[in-house]
Amino acid sequence: MLTSKTPDGVLQQIWAHLLVRHALRELMVATAAAWVSFTETLRSARRSVTAHRQLFPLKCWS
Secondary structure, eight states: OOOOSSHHHHHHHHHHHHHHHHHHHHHHHHTTTSOOOHHHHHHHHHHHHHHTGGGSOOTTOO
């Protein structure tokens, strides 16, 4: 879901989503020896980021 209120903010969020998706796909390619689905990769990335919240100071943590 996009939460930005301005066109520039929406564009920034879209690019951020695309960048994260690309990074996850690159991670999947790098670990192709072990079969990993996109959903599993996304869950793993989320766990890693939420486990290290102090490294990612975002206002949107729930």
